[in-house]
């Protein structure tokens with residue numbers, strides 16, 4: 001190159017300062033350089049062929065940073081073929097590469113005398129190889145990429161003006177397959193300066209989108225888009241698998257799916273960061289952390305929820321965003337309006353609802369006795385009715401009905417909200433105490449005309465639905481319909497029937513009935529109309545009436561004679577029959593010593609043909625003599641009905657009729673009638689009397705006397721606390737007397753319980769429900785024992801449970817339980833304890849505690865009946881005589897077991913025969929360990945009597961003593977202990 005030509009180009013580097021950017025070049029992030037001539041500080045070491053062609057020249061840029069450029073300007077000579085080859089460029093992962101050339105080119109026109117030789121383009125070539133071939137160069141091995149022409153070429157004038165026209169050209173090369181390649185620039189006679197050469201490929205740079213990170217991805221040339229799976233950033237979870245596409249241009253396209261920050265984390269600059277203290281995030285998602293709601297806090301970072309401040313709570317269903325709340329304050333302004341035996345309670349909303357809207361009210365009914373302070377209260381019986389209900393009330397009113405008359409009640413009204421169960425100590429209630437009035441009986445509604453004649457009418461009626469006490473009598477008021485009540489007659493009847501005599505024939509009458517209890521008369525029944533029969537067609541003259549009188553007298557005399565004869569024959573027959581049972585005496589035996597001269601019971605199963613036994617002991621009745629009125633209950637074999645029995649020449653009587661339902665088996669029929677065979681052998685005022693059986697027509701029936709008040713247990717529950725001590729003892733005496741008769745007969749009942757005692761309108765109790773093994777099958781209380789038999793555990797003596805030793809002594813044990821049932825007005829023995837626990841407790845020596853207000857003598861009698869050693873239990877004869885003494889000396893009933901010191905340590909007490917004297921606190925606590933309370937008390941530390949004596953039922957509930965009976969007993973025993981320790985040890 002001559003000096004002139006060179007001088008045309010040598011100035012180029014000096015001019016660069018005008019064109020290179022002032023700031024360092026930043027390449028797009030999706031371009032990865034494989035070669036950048038500008039980045040090289042020293043010689044590039046590219047190869048020129050021939051060596052006088054391309055020339056490497058150093059210069060400086062505007063920062064005085066050295067750069068390397070290549071120039072060629074052999075424009076004066078023909079046939080130029082100057083090659084400049086780069087060093088070997090490793091391909092890396094690129095498939096397609098881009099070559100960016102920056103160059104200047106001299107306009108041939110601006111150079112004098114070069115026409116014909118001067119060119120204004122150069123060629124770009126490449127050669128792929130797997131390794132660096134060093135300086136080895138073969139022109140023909142290269143492939144041409146393109147001819148590069150300048151968009152703008154510069155002239156002499158430009159040089160003078162110091163304006164440089166830099167061209168930038170980019171060419172794609174690929175797809176490449178070998179490990180590397182060379183580029184070569186072929187000059188064919190131009191005046192060109194290569195200012196920079198940059199070789200790069202494109203990639204999609206790693207990035208985070210939708211909380212998923214995507215790695216660097218190089219596009220594949222054969223495919224337009226590459227699908228890339230993202231992975232969730234730390235502390236996040238995939239909601240939908242994240243994906244994106246990388247284009248050949250190195251651009252990320254179409255993000256799909258996303259990740260969500262974990263609970264306790266929120267999204268901050270493409271990452272999931274922990275919530276700050278005082279904030280929380282409960283759920284997965286990209287929502288921000290929320291500030292803790294009122295009355296809650298979070299002291300740590302990354303909280304999922306905020307904890308509640310002291311005395312504030314969150315209910316199970318409360319969202320984390322909800323403020324912490326507390327139980328409401330007590331309801332206010334409770335007003336009660338009493339209407340006989342019901343009360344309407346109204347109150348105002350509590351002042352503080354605790355920050356919640358789910359406030360409801362619960363009303364607890366307590367029945368309180370005694371005038372002392374504090375009064376003794378116990379939960380009301382289940383018969384009390386709440387309208388609409390007792391718990392979960394949304395309105396501030398409730399009606400309580402079916403309360404007992406003249407009784408003190410306390411109602412505790414508690415406002416509750418969703419967090420009340422979490423804060424038992426913060427619960428508050430308002431209490432109101434009321435005394436009910438006496439309720440009169442409800443009106444008689446069913447009246448039936450039984451028989452009418454010219455001058456009389458017989459009527460019967462059904463007891464009022466709600467007697468509200470014992471009905472003393474009924475008032476029957478009647479008058480002629482036409483006289484409009486200007487004159488009327490009043491009669492009184494004790495039972496549910498009456499015959500009105502002296503009526504006018506063929507006359508219409510109106511009648512009303514009302515019942516009377518201790519509370520007075522109830523409302524009258526609606527008017528009931530009846531008519532007497534019309535006069536007969538002829539009237540009897542005085543003479544003929546004398547004839548009639550004689551005829552009647554003779555007929556009566558004949559009837560009387562016949563009856564007398566019948567009785568005599570009957571006596572004779574009975575006598576001969578009574579021998580029969582004695583012949584069978586050998587077939588039973590329970591070790592019981594029977595009294596001489598007393599008839600002995602015969603087991604009907606000892607008869608080869610049990611139906612023979614029925615006819616031996618029970619009278620066959622004609623079904624036409626029986627009228628069934630209504631169903632009163634259900635037995636195992638069929639319904640129990642009430643009805644009437646009218647035997648020829650006998651007064652009609654009320655009866656109970658047990659029926660055998662259709663489809664029975666032979667065995668069922670035998671078992672059903674066995675009861676009649678047994679009952680028919682008894683004749684005692686305290687044993688239910690058999691009237692007869694119907695076996696020759698269907699349905700098969702057992703007819704007994706009717707007991708107006710039904711079974712004793714439900715009767716007592718219905719009349720809770722309504723009887724005097726003497727009345728109760730009277731009932732008990734009856735039962736004991738019936739049992740004495742049975743034991744004298746050698747009959748062991750096996751299922752003596754209040755539910756199997758029937759009560760009539762005069763409060764006479766009669767033992768019922770006889771049978772053999774089937775008695776127990778029939779009893780819903782009976783449970784299977786390990787030995788396979790079915791036994792009513794709570795009523796049965798331990799030896800009978802353990803090895804089926806049923807005797808009159810085991811009946812005495814059951815009698816003790818009946819005694820307890822009566823004195824507690826139908827409470828369930830051992831409350832909700834399981835049968836297994838009852839067996840265990842009794843076996844360990846624990847016994848039921850005295851019922852509330854139970855006379856000490858009666859409780860002592862119970863304990864005696866519950867002696868483990870059966871021979872130590874009283875005989876029924878002794879029981880009858882103890883009760884007789886009590887009746888003669890009612891004052892002795894005033895000393896109650898609860899107030900005497902003796903049973904102060906009782907809960908379910910050890911029987912007196914086994915209980916050691918209790919002198920120390922430790923012994924006493926030992927004595928306290930009843931089954932339901934045992935575990936509970938073991939967790940309680942007791943330091944002094946004072947603290948124990950202050951224990952309330954609420955406290956006991958907290959330690960797991962939830963059964964009401966033991967709760968009451970523990971509390972009263974603790975109080976008793978308190979006085980005991982102050983007054984000295986209690987003798988047991």
Ligand code: ACK
Pocket residue numbers: 632633634635640655656688704705706707708709710711712714758
């Ligand atoms: O408690 P209650 O009304 O009295 O319900 C039961 C029901 O039948 C099933 O046993 C009643 N019941 C049984 N025998 C008689 C009877 N002789 N008189 C009146 N009711 C009876 C019992």
